[in-house]
Amino acid sequence: xxxxxxxxxxxxxxRLQKWYTTLTEKEKRKITRELMHIILTRSPKTxxxxxxxxxxxxxxxxxxxxxxxxIEDQDxxxxxxxxxxxxxxxxxxxxxxxxxxxxxxxxxxAYFILDEFLMGGEIQETSKESVVRAIEDAxxxxxxxxxxxxxx
Numbered sequence: 001x002x003x004x005x006x007x008x009x010x011x012x013x014x015r016l017q018k019w020y021t022t023l024t025e026k027e028k029r030k031i032t033r034e035l036m037h038i039i040l041t042r043s044p045k046t047x048x049x050x051x052x053x054x055x056x057x058x059x060x061x062x063x064x065x066x067x068x069x070x071i072e073d074q075d076x077x078x079x080x081x082x083x084x085x086x087x088x089x090x091x092x093x094x095x096x097x098x099x100x101x102x103x104x105x106x107x108x109x110a111y112f113i114l115d116e117f118l119m120g121g122e123i124q125e126t127s128k129e130s131v132v133r134a135i136e137d138a139x140x141x142x143x144x145x146x147x148x149x150x151x152x
Contacts, residue, residue: 001020001071001072001075001120001121001122002020002069002070002071002080002083002118002121002122003019003020003021003055003070003071003072003121004017004018004019004020004021004031004069004070005017005018005067005068005069005070005087005114005118006032006035006036006066006067006068006069007065007066007067007068007103007110008032008036008065008066008068009064009065009066009100010040010061010064010065010066012036012037012040014032014036015065015100015103015104015107016103016107016110016111016114017032018111018114018118020120020121021121035052035057035068035070036066038050038052038057039057039059039066039068040066044061048060048081049077052070054073055070055071055072055073056070056071056072056073056075056077056080057069057070057071058070058071058077058080058081058084059084060081060084060085060088062088063099063100064099064100065100065103067084067087067088069083069084083118083123086117086128087113087114087117087118089128090113090117090128090131090132091103091110091113093128093132094109094113094132094135095109109135112135112138113131113135116131116134116135117131
């Protein structure tokens with residue numbers, strides 16, 4: 001099970017965070033700062049897996065963004081790396097070669113994509129097409145609501 005997922009820039013700016021365990025805001029900020037420092041100071045040639053407290057961290061850098069997942073000790077690191085890659089593929093499919101600005105200016109869509117793919121720290125839907133279809137349906141519904149509200 002994924003405990004939390006963080007998406008941050010090379011400059012240490014948090015772009016997305018999804019927590020699947022209950023923590024206080026103070027604890028979340030402390031963990032986020034600590035993990036960003038650990039990951040950003042690691043050499044690019046080192047492994048994308050590391051032990052942290054009673055969890056394992058799995059992270060991967062795509063362009064200027066780091067995707068980091070904390071998983072339970074007995075979970076499979078390679079599967080988690082595939083999950084991270086699938087998230088990037090979904091973002092790419094929706095945004096068309098996603099970049100940091102897409103995440104910044106459309107964070108609600110990025111969270112929606114995460115929620116369609118992961119729920120409670122577990123994979124909800126494995127099909128990229130199904131996830132993208134759900135997002136496109138939600139976009140269409142939103143446009144219809146705007147059009148309807150605009151006529152009144």
